[in-house]
Each structure stands twice: as structure tokens, then as C-alpha cells.
Amino acid sequence: MTAKLIRATFSALLVAAPAFSAGGAIPFGSFVSSAEAAVVNRIVVRGNERVDAETIRAYMMAQPGQSFSSEQLDESLKALYETGLFADVKVTQSGGALVVTVVENPLINRVAFEGNKRYKDEQLKGVVQSEANGVLTSSRVQSDVQRILELYRRGGRFQASVEAKTIQLPQNRVNLVYEVTEGPKTGVSRINFIGNQAFSDSRLRNVIETRESGLLSFLRRSDVYDPDRLSADEEKIRQYYLNRGYADFQIVSSVADLDRERNVFFITFTVDEGQKYQFGAIDVESVVPGIDPERLRRLVTAREGNTFSSRDVQDSIEAMTIDLAGSGYAFAQIRPRLDRNPETKTIGITFVIDEGPRAYVERIEIRGNSRTRDYVIRREFDIAEGDAFNRVLIDRAERRLKNLNYFKSVKISTEPGAEPDRVVVVVNIEEQPTGELSFGAGYSTADGVIGDISLTERNFLGRGYVVRVAVGGGESARTYEFGFTDPYFLGRRISAGFNVFRREYEDNDYRSYNFDSTGGGLTFGFPITEEFTVQLGYQIESQDINVPDYDYSTDISDGTFDCTSGVSKAVCQAEGNSLVSSVSYSLIYDSLDNRINPTDGIYAKFTQEFAGVGGDVSFMRTTAQASYYHEVLPDAGVLGLLKVQGGHIMGLGEDVRLLDAFFKGGETIRGFESSGIGPRDALTGDALGAKIYVAGTAELQFPLPGIPKEIGLRGAVFADAGTAYDTDFDSAQYQALGIFVDDSASIRSSIGASILWASPLGPLRADFAYVLTSEEYDRKQFFRIGGGTRF
Template sequence: MRVIGTALRATTIAALLLAVACVAQTFSVTSAVAAVVNRIDVTGNERVEDETVRAYMTVQPRRAYSDQDVDDSLRALYATGLFSDVAINKRGAVLVVSVTENALIYKVSFEGNDKYDDKMLLTQVKSKPRSVLSRAKVEADTQLLLELYRRKGRYRATVEPKIIKLAQNRVNLVFEINEGDKTGVARINFIGNHAFSDSRLRDVIKTRESGLLSFIRSTDSYDPSRLESDQEALREYYLRHGYADFRIISAVADLDRERNTFFVTFTVEEGEQYTIGEVNVQSSLASVGPEELASAVRTDPGDTYDSREVDKTLEDIVLEVSERGYAFAEVNPRGERDYENHTINITYHVDEGPRVYIERIDIRGNTRTRDYVIRRELDFAEGDAFNRVLINKAKRRLKNLGFFKDVAITTQRGSSADRVVIVVNVEEQATGELSFGAGYSSAEGVIGDVSITERNFLGRGQFVRAAVGGGESTRTYEFSFREPYFMGRRLSAGFDLYRRQYEETDYRSYEETTTGGNLTFGLPLNEEVQLNLTYSAYQRDFDVADELKDGCYMRKYNRGDPIPRSCDRNGDGKFDRNLDTDEASLAVKDAIGETFTSIIGYSLIYDTRDDIKRPRDGYYGKFQQEFAGVGGDVAFIRTTVEGRAYREIWADRGIVGMLKVKAGHIESLDDRLKLPDHFFLGGETIRGFGTKGIGPRDGMTRDALGGRYYIAGTAEATFPLPAVPSEIGLEGALFTDAGTLVDVDDSANFFRRVNVVGDNGDLRWAAGFGVIWHSPFGPIRADFAWPIVKSKWDETQVFRIGGGTQF
């Protein structure tokens, strides 16, 4: 037993000794890690203060710290971007922080850049003069510049940063750029399309194939953001033409690095084309029944399904029920497909939606456009009821301004469940334009103009344009200003100032100078109808060249009348050789002098065209009346009307039909009309005839006298020219024009001596073909037309060209 006890004691003592050793070891390790220093010294710094360095450190004097604290301090100091090297060492009771400061950038410059100037590139990079050089920031700037050139379609661009050391730890940062060749789009292919050809779908999207005109446009390069917008354009196009099941399976851009070009492929699934079957409205609102909302429905049974008409119906119903006190109403369209008959039955469900209010509207991305310019396009404000339909309408309005490359409206949760924050993100684009125009008119000869236009003046959404133009026989000077929201209301206001000088030509036996201006006010009655009010005042100086008003007219005296002494000074019975033996009409000479005209007027415009420049679908109508006599020297009432209809006759082949009708009437409110106030009709309206080539005429002098009534119509079909690459932009046109001009105001006494001919109102009719070039500089058109029905007094003209360029 004694032995056992001795062994137990020995074991116990050994265990205690082992425990003490472990504690001692642990204490020793802890003491080594959790050290304390009396102060922290900073060395190597020149610009950065010692206290600034200490402020970033987690180690503090007279406080225990660990190795982890030292690592955290190192990371914090490196993260400032102020230092290229940092070391922390303990020397007795002092912790020494040795730093090597990053250099200070003295200048940032760019070499080899041509597509972007230095000023623009400097706004893109984060490295700025008088900032600290950071290699991480330089690498990021390099990638930013490469991405900028890729968006420009230059995927072979390279950017190499160079650092040039200067005295006092300063450097110059130089980005050496090799812009490389433009990376074009060799081919755009579509897979799965049957209803529309590849060529038609290429017209729908913005991306273009590289070709002869690549040097003057940028849309033939690959841009990821443009590819996304192209997909949306394809969806909208198919949904507008009844393909409700359309979807894009993929949109791929493959880069051929060897050829430096992209191959873009859209794979689509069209589905079937649907027409509209039954259309119903269901309402759960207590005081608004379905029959009261029927007038707001734009989708009619039997029509081809069109997503635009559905969207407009939603907007109209929402506005209708909002006016009846249901600010939170929701309208949800539900389509029931009949796959066998290819119809869609549409039911619009109107319900009382959740009571959600708009807490705040944030505008982002607008560096130039003022906030209020964006907010005024919104039909809602902070505190209003939230409605998704009005959000979509606002997005469409902002896009239509033309100020922004992209518009996105998103929502975020507000401070409570019934509050929402609306975020409007915009990406601005250039709105200014310096244009140089050049062209040729069969009537005026060579013409040209220079204009400066700004559609978003000072970011206020105002339109300003100044232009100077002229030709062989014309001089024009114009200045225009438009405020789209006059006095903070959706009322446009503006003015025009102009001076136009016309010299005598083969078709104009007089000189005319007009100086004046207009005041205009526009009130949109809805999305499609606008009322314009105008006031115009101008001074007209009308004169005839001396040789055309001297009475020496050969045709008159060839009938046997004696030649006056003023035309035969030598008395040989013949006209003097130095005389021009033509003469202006008495009606033309009657208008000689200065006339001041003061006019008030209004116009109603209806416009549903899908594109103002190249419409393929929709209607345009205008009714205008003008009253002269609010002061001034003349008094008349002038009424004009015009209507146009566009429709894709064969969408797959790009054939577009157009019907146009226009008419006018002017009536004097005092004694009679002066010649310049009459209507004139010619090749600009009925091709195949000369300028002012139709209607009443002086049978002796052949001067056009104009008329008080006219009517004209056109039927035309345009189509892409076969075997011509689409990127060239050439189209053909077949057309026929018809019309008449009648009833010159011959109430003046001198008309007893004027032989008025061609005033019988007979119909004129012509037909022909044309070639249209939609060049990057603007449309240029040449027409060949031949009169089918004409008067012997008319002046004809087979070929006519007009248009201009902007570059």
C-alpha cells in the first residue's frame, strides 16, 4: 500500500508540474503576441502627415496589439492608395512605420488618339492631374479606355500606360493608344423567320452591315447595348404585326479576330399571326360599368393584333377611371388564344388596385438635362397614386424627346409597405447639330444651307435653330425658337424670324423679298391630336425687272400693232437690238410694290405615323385656316387641308403604299387678291409638270396667274431596289399624281386686257417612277414623270430632282 501511495503522489506531482509548464508556455506565447509600444514613428513620408498615417492604423500606443492588428494596419494603409510600399517593425518600445509614397500625377495625356479628343478621354479616366498615382487605378483606366473604343467598334484597339518620372516624386501619366481598324459587322443573319425576310428585319434593327458607307456611319460596328435594343425592336415589330407568341431564342455576335469583323445571328421563333376575336371589358369598380369604358377600347374584332393598340387602350381606360375617382385602378389585359382559328379574345379587367403611393422620384444619369425637363413628362408626382400604366407611358414620352440614348424606369420599396420610390435612369446623347446642306432643285438650280440646331438648349428642352441658305436665284435667313412647356404647362410656344429673297428666273418673271416672322402656340389635345395657334406678319417687296415692264413685247407687236417709240429709238420699225422683247403680265406688274400682311390662324394636326422621316404605317391629317386683315394691307381667308395614309402593302418585301390628298381655297375679304396671295400648282405637287406649270395663265406672256381653288392627290408605292445592297439605302417608287388649279381672281379692271387661259378646272394627270437615296446625309430623290392628261397651256417637265445633304 505504501508503494501505491508513493506512486500516486509522484503521479500527482508530475501532473501538476506539467500543467504549470503548459500555463507558463501559454503565458509566454500570449505575451509575445499581445505586445505594447509607447509610441509610433512614421518614416519615409513627404506629403502625408504622420497623424494621417497613424489614423489608418489599428495599433495604438500603450495598448496591447497582436500580429493580426499589424496585418490589418498594413492592409488599411495600402488601401488608401497613397503608398507603394509599407513596412511595420518594432524597435524596443517604438513601432516604426516605414512608407514609400505613391508619386503625384503632374499631367495626364494621350497619344495616338484620333476618334476621341484628349478632353473627352480625360473625363473617362479616374486618374487625374494632382491626384496620387495608383497602379490599380491605372489598370482600371486602361480597361475603361479599351471598353470605350470597343463601343466605337474598334476591338483591335490597344492601350498601354507609360509613367514618366519627374522631380519631387511627380510623374506624367501617358496612355499610348493604338486605335486599330474599325471592327465592322460582316453579316447579320436571322434563323427561324418566315413571315419577314432577312432584308426586312435588317431594316427594323439599328445595327447595320459594313459596306460602302461605313466610313460615315457608326451603326455598322458591334455594340452590346445596341444589340439589346435591336432585340427589343424586333419584339415590338412582330407584336405590332400580330405575332403574339414571338420570342427571341438567342442573339449572338461572333468575332472573327483574323478578319476583324463580327457575324451577328438572331435566332427567333415567330409563332402564328393572330387577329382579334371578341373584345370585352370587365369592371369590379362600383360606379364604373364596362359599357362606360367601351369607348376607350381601340382593339376592334377582325383587326390584326397590335400590341400598341392594347397599350393605348390600357392608358385610355386608366385615365378614364382616374377621372371618375379611382386613382389606384389597375387594368390587366388577358388574351385567350384560339390556336385553331388564330384569333385572340381580349378581356380588359379593371380592378381596384392596392393603395400604393409614390414616396419619391429620383432622376439619375442626367448630367446636362435639367431635372424638371424630365419630371414634366411624367403624369404623376410625389404623393400621387402609383400606377404601372402611367410609368410605361412616361417611359415612351421620355424616349420620344430624342434627348436620351436609353431610358429605364424602375421601382424600389419605400419607407413603408404602401410607399414606393420611382427611379428614372437616363443615358444622355448629343442633341446639337451643325449641318451643311447641298443639293439640286430643278426649279432653283444648285442650293445649299448652313444651320446650327440644338434640340435641348442649355438642358432646358428648348429648340433653337439658325440657318443661312441660298442658291442661284434665292437667299434665305432663318432663326427659330421653341419652348415645349410654356409657363410650366404642356403648351408649346415659339417664334420664327426669316428673310427670303427670290430673283427672276425662267419660271418667275419677278423679284420678291419677304421679311417677317411667326408666333406659334401648340396645345396637345391628346397623344395624336394637336391644336396650333399662329400669328404671322411679313413685309413683301415685289418688283419686276425693268426690261419686263417697259412695254416692249414682241409677240404683241407681231400682230400688226405699231412699235412704240420707246422700243424703236432709231425709227426703223424694228425693236432695238439692246432690248429684251419679253414682258411681264399686267397681273404681275399690278403686284409691284411693298405690302404688309398680318395673319392669325389655327391648325388641327392628327398624326399616328410610326416614323416621321420614313413612315410605313399610320395616318397624318392637317386642317388649317388663316385670316389676313388684322391690320396690314390685304384681307383674305385661306383654308387648306391635307391627309396622308401609309400602309405596308407587302411587309416582307418592304413595299409601302401611300395615299395623299390635299386641297385649298382662298377668298378675298376686301377688293380682290393680289397675284402672290394666290395658290400655285406645279411639279412639286403633280410631277411631270414644271414649277407653277398648271392652272390659269396669261395667254400673251405665259406668266402663271395662280388660282383660288386647288385639289391634288397622289398614290405611290416605294420598294427596295432589287439586286442593290440594302446598306446603300436606295429605294424605287412608282406613283401617279392628279389635280387641278382654278379660278384666278380677275375682278380687277386690267384683266379686261389680259387673255386668261387654262382657267377651266380641267383635271391634270401624270404618272412615273422615282429613285430615292436615303443617304446618311439626308434623302435625295429623282423623279421621272410624264403627263397623261394636260392642257395645251401647261408647262411640262419630265425630270425633277430635289433633296439635300447634311454632313
């Protein structure tokens, strides 16, 4: 009976051998039936060069001296293939031996790319899994091909193709080459909206990030289809409606159709707006003992009768949550209970406070940051490992991270922890360039062509430091500046920084002296709330005025100022060296919706500077400014801007010097040169500076009719008005020295138009101004230009 069983087993092995050789897969039951079993004396390994025979035997389920079945051999083959080390595996029986014959996969000598221009080799190597000195497997190569194709598709090239080729080398090694055919960019031809009544298509196109292809498509990437960007655009549209009263708003669908013949996408958003609501009655309730709803009601930003806004609801929840956490209620949870009334079109809100689930943060995982340090991201969280988990504070941290503008995208999610009451917070980020190159250029009759260029890095060394280097000048002026700021000084939410500068101005037709200034300063910033900040500063500056061909030492000895012809005696009186040492503080309020391209909100700043902390000069200088942005006609893209500013300086026990006064002109009231308004020497025309200035601006920005939006051109009309007046040189004391002043508090005003271009190099602006009211001694300028760029 035993001899018959052995002969039957040998026969089954001989029949199964061809199946092993055909691709290495063994059909179940082809070796021996599950009801039968065989015994082998030894396992022989053949064909291996790099892999040790004992390693291969370890993957075999059958062992010498033990019975084995077809199921065991199937599992053995699968285990060997899953190692990725072998291109082929065959199992046969020779006598009492089980023979395992393998064909090893080659080793990769080098991974190369050909035909790629859009992405560098280093970028593609970061995508593929195959690498030098690794094992070549067909499955991994095919996966790499798909990864490269996905990269190109996300970059808007849907006609790209990739072919993997190998070049055989000695000793079973190969060079792996991915041949890339990039193809043309697949742009977005049209973005359509269906179902929108409250806002026009053009208005909603401005809300989203995706753009339609146009004349400047070769310079930007937002006009290609990206599924992640489309999802982000859906959220932008949703928030836009929810913040403007449309509480029932829904996006029914967002579809991207590819026209392969034209190689373009057509994107269509179908929306259901619902009706517009206002806030109804607002209340706060608490089921947690010890919490006073009346105290929390003061923190609610939503107001009855105002247009419903999900942002106001979220801000109210956040403010109350932070207050409760600081009062010892770490697990308190606030839920808004909405009471819709379609007839009155109001939504009443009751903020219900109850005890939330007791969950703790097990750890915070950060993924995707190759440059930014972990601690730079972690410090934006108000919670840490071991703290009570709070969804509101997580959302707040996500908003803070986005506002840093370090990252292209930020997504914070949660995963279950090791225990039921533990939560893992996962931060997924995608980094983006944080450098900024800005420049400005203009022309004035005083300095001719003038310009400046600055280089700013907002995330220096990935540590969140801000570093700025600036150089400027013209035919008779040169400026140099370096600044450094740590936004989290000593690990706290306090900014600290320093700057050093050097400024050199030579005499010209409208400035009759040379002026050099060298100095530096320290600044500290303390955020009080999300919108309100206090800044403290100290500055020391060495100043030197030199009048050509004028001997200051002779005049100072006898109290006279016999200046060079054409030079104001006030300038001569200011000649010499002086040291100014001052401290200052600023109060800043910032509620802008976007700090780069604001469309709504207020920015206001109040500053006082006190000189006399050592040094040679004593004064108190006060300045203030406020800007208000508001969409006048949202559907038409018309943006309104109102701006007011002013300043005053007074000497502390001494007159205000020429160098400390306010020199105002076209940067304040367009249509005038720099230092074009304010007190002047009546004999020489030299600007003497003002002790007081006030100014206001009203501006409307709008799309230019007939100009394709993708070009990025917009127009603006403006009206500026203000004055700069008062000087200590207008007194009998200085008249006795021969100093006579033209000074008037009359309002200077201008109107004009501007062209704004969101160019590929950054925002550019050209202003054309016509002066309405002025004084005869004012200096006018019709045209100004300036701009900036990011990289």
C-alpha cells in the same frame, strides 16, 4: 514569466519582419499567435513625406500602452493599403516601439494619351478615374486601362490595346501616359436569323438597328457589335412580332461570334415565332366600387377580329388608366387577362380593374444628362414626387422621352424608397446630337440652279427649345428665315414660337417683276390627345412688287396699266406696297409610327387663315392634306404612300390678289416647274396663281435589285395628278384693262421614277417625271432633286 513572454514576442516580430517587407501583406499568425498578445510603448512612422504621421497612426489598431495581436496588425495594414496613398507598408518592432515604414504613391502631375484618333483626349479623360494632382495607384491604372478598352470595344474596335506608362518627375511626381493602339474597326459581317418563317431575314434586318458592314462602313457606327444595341435589337424584334399577331413569340438566343482572324462578328438570332392570333372577345371588368366598365369600354382600341397587337393592348390600358386617374382612382390597376384559343387562333382579352398597391413616388432621379436640363426631362412625366406611383404613366413618359429624339437611349427603372410604400424612379439616358442640317437643290428654266440650306437645333441650350435658321436662293431669288419654338410654354404642354423672314425675288425670263417680302408670326400649339393637336397662329407681312421700267404712279392716276412690254397687266396692277395681317388655326392628326422614316400611319392637317385683322388685304384661305403610309409587301420591303391635298381661297369683299393665290407646280405634281400649272396671262405667260387646287399622289418605294442594302439606295415609282384653276382676273373688268387669262380645271398628271438614297449626309431624292396630261401653257420640268442631313 513576463520576461519569457516578452522575449517570445520579440522573436516572433523578428521572424515576421521579412513577411512585412515582401509586398506588405502579413499572413495570419505570422506576427504573434492569436493566443498571445504584446504591448507597445509607442508607434514610430517613417518614410512619409506628404501624409501626416498622426494620420497613419490613426489607421493602426494597436495603440501605445495597449496589448495588440496579429489580427489587429493585419487589419491595420489593410486599412492603410485601402487608402490608396501607399505603394508599400512595413511594420517592425524596435525595442518597445512599433515602427511603421511607408512608401507613398507618387502624385500624378498630368494624364496624357498617345495614339488615339477615334476618341479625343477630352473623351478619354471622361472615362478614366486617374486625374492630375491625384494619387497614382496600380489598381486604378489597371481599371482605367479596362475602361478605355471597353470604350473602344463599344465603338467596334476589339483589337485595340492600351499600355500605361509613367514618366518620373522630381518630388515623387509622375506623368501618366496611356499609349493606345486603336486597331481596325471590327464590323458585323453577317446577321442571320434562325426559325423565322413569317418574315424574311432581310425584313427583320430592317427592324433592328445593327447593320452589316459594307461599302459605307467607314461613315457609320451601327455596323459594329455593341451588347447594349444587341439587347435593344432583341426588344425591337420582339415588339415587331407581338404587334403583328405573334403573341407566343420568343427569342431563344442572340449570339455574337467574333472571328479574330478576320476581325469580324457574326450575329445570329434564333427565334420561336409561334402561331398568329386575332383578337377574340374583348371585355372590361372592375372590382373597384364606383367604376363603370361600360364607360371605359369605349376607350379600348383593340377590336374583335383584328390582328392581335400588343400595342393596341397597351394603348387601351394607358387610355383607361389616365381616365381613371383623372376620375380620382389614382391607385387603380388594369391587368389584361388573356384567353388563348389555339384552335381558333384567337386571344380574348378581359381588362380587369382592381385596386393596386398604394405606393408613392419618393423622388425622380435623372442620370446621364450632361447637356439637357433636368426639368426638360421631368416635364415629360405626368406624375411628380409625392404622387401615386403608376407603372403605365412611367411607361408613357419613357415613350415620350424617346420620341423627343434628344437621346440615344432612355431606360426608366425603379428602386426601393426610404419606406416600404415609397418608390424611387431612376431615369438613365444617353444623349445624342440634336442638330440638323438640311439642304435642297434643283434646276428650273425660270431660276436656274436653286437651293436652300437650313440649320435646326431641336434642343437649344439643353432647354428643349427649337431654333431654325434657313438661307436659300438661286440666280434670281434669296430667302432668309429665323424661327424659335418653346414646346413647353410657361411650363405647360403648350408650344409657342415665333419666326421672322425676308424673301427677295428678282425678275427673270419667267417672272417679270421684283418681289420683296418681310414679316413674322407667332404660333401656339395645344395637344388634345397623343395624336391630335390644335395650332393657332398670327402673321404680319409687308409685301412689295416692283416691275422694272414701269411707272406705277402714272397709271394709277388714270386707271390704266400701260405695262412694260412683255409684262402682264395683272402684275402691274399688283405693283406697290401692301400689309397683310392674318390669324389662322390648324387641326393636326399624326399617327405615324416614325416621324423620320414612317412605314405605317396617317398624317393629316387642316388649316384656315383669315386676313383682315388690320392690314390692307382681306381673304379666307383653306388648305388640307393627308398622307397614308402602309407596308404593301413587308417581306420585300415595299412601302406604299397615298397623299391627297387641296386648297381654296376667297376674297372677303375684294378680289383675290396675285400674291395671295396658290402657285403650284413640281412640289405638288412632279414633272412641272415651280408655279408650272394654273392660270396664266395669255399674252405674257406670267403665272397669276389659282384660287383652287387639288392633287393626289400614289407611290411605291422598294429596294433596288442587285444593289447591296448597305449602300442605302431605294427606288420608287409614282403617279401624280391634280389641277390648279380659277382666278378673279378672268372677268370682263380685267379684260377691259387688257388682261386675258389661260385657265383650265383640266387634270394634269404625270408618272415617274425616283431614286432615294439614305446617304451618310442624310436622305437624298431624285425624281424623274414624264407628264401625261397638261395644258399648252403649263411649264414642265423633267428632273428634281432634294435632300437633308443630321449632325
